[in-house]
Amino acid sequence: xxxxxxxxACWQVLILAMFTWSTAAFAQEARSLVKAQTLYLPVYSxxxxxxxxxxxxxSQVLLSTLVSVRNTxxxxxxxxxxxxxxxxxxxxxxxxxxxxxxIPPLGTLELFVELNDASGGSGANFVIxxxxxxxxxxxxxxxxHANMDGGKAVIFxxxxxxxxx
Numbered sequence: 579x580x581x582x583x584x585x586x587a588c589w590q591v592l593i594l595a596m597f598t599w600s601t602a603a604f605a606q607e608a609r610s611l612v613k614a615q616t617l618y619l620p621v622y623s624x625x626x627x628x629x630x631x632x633x634x635x636x637s638q639v640l641l642s643t644l645v646s647v648r649n650t651x652x653x654x655x656x657x658x659x660x661x662x663x664x665x666x667x668x669x670x671x672x673x674x675x676x677x678x679x680x681i682p683p684l685g686t687l688e689l690f691v692e693l694n695d696a697s698g699g700s701g702a703n704f705v706i707x708x709x710x711x712x713x714x715x716x717x718x719x720x721x722x723h724a725n726m727d728g729g730k731a732v733i734f735x736x737x738x739x740x741x742x743x
Contacts, residue, residue, distance in 0.1 A: 609715065609716050610716075611713035611714060611715065611716075612710075612713055612714065612716045613709065613710055613712065613713045613714075614707075614708065614709035614710070615707070615708060615709075615716060615740050616705060616706070616707050616740065616741050616742070616743050617704075617705070617706045617707075617708070617719050617738035617739065617740055617741065618703060618704075618705055618738060618739055618740075618741045619645065619703060619704040619705075619706060619719055619720075619721055619736065619737075619738035620701075620702075620703050620721075620736045621643045621645070621691065621698065621702045621703055621704060621721045621723070621736065622641050622643065622698075622700050622702060622723050622736075623640065623641060623643070623691065623695060623696045623697060623698035623699050623700070623702050624638045624639060624640050624641055624696055624699065624700055625638060625639050625641055625700060625723075625732065626638050626700060627639060638700075639725050639732055640693050640694070640696055640725060641693065641723040641724065641725050641732065642690070642691060642692055642693040642723070642724055642725065643690070643691040643721050643722070643723050644688060644689075644690055644721065644722045644724075645661070645674075645688065645689040645690070645691075645704060645719070645720075645721045646686055646687075646688055646718075646719070646720050646721070646722065647661075647681065647686065647687040647688075647689075647706065647708070647717050647719050648681075648684075648685075648686045648717055648718040648719070648720075649681040649682065649683060649684060649685050649686070649714075649717050650684070650715040650716065650717055650718050651683055651684075651710075651714040651715040652683050652684055652715075653683055653714075654683060654710055654711070654712065654714045655680050655681060655682050655683060655685075655710070656680075656681050656708050656709070656710045656714060656717060657678050657679070657680050657681070657708060657709055657710065658675050658678065658679045658681060658687055658706060658707070658708045659675070659678045659707045659708065659709060660673065660675055660705070660706065660707040661673065661674040661675040661689055661704055661705075661706045661707075662674070662704065662705045662706075663691070663698065663702070663703075663704055664698070664702065664703050664704070664705065665697060665698045665699050665701070665702055666698065666699035666700060666701030666702060667699075667701075671697055671698060671702075674689045674704070675687075675689070681717070689704075693725060704721075704738075705741075706719060706738065716740075718737075719737070719738035720735050720736065720737050720738070721735065721736050722734075722735050723735070723736070
């Protein structure tokens with residue numbers, strides 16, 4: 579029994595070490611300078627959890643979403659020209675940046691989806707377009723999801739990925 583616990587602990591440490599190494603390597607990877615990008619950011623209006631009930635559906639919890647577009651360039655601004663919000667089925671729900679917004683060096687643009695707005699569903703997403711006058715460090719675009727009602731907290735993040743137009 580003692581040998582089993584030791585073996586199990588070794589596997590847990592190995593898995594943790596592999597995860598830590600892979601995320602640290604990713605986080606420190608230098609990104610190329612870019613003049614413009616289209617980014618896909620997954621977001622969640624709600625999250626499914628638990629077991630399937632008698633209705634055959636899982637329970638769900640509503641989530642608010644804070645989208646953060648961070649200019650990582652210390653010398654040059656960037657311009658966000660569009661932030662389109664889509665639901666789970668790919669239907670456009672709205673444009674969250676109706677006029678282009680300039681983000682100064684090391685500045686941040688924040689967009690917010692309220693907790694009571696469940697229109698996006700669990701497969702909601704933003705498609706964000708940005709550009710700059712010359713190649714710059716690409717922005718860091720993340721979303722923070724949260725629900726802290728009823729004495730419980732659900733908090734997690736997602737990150738944008740570049741996509742082709």
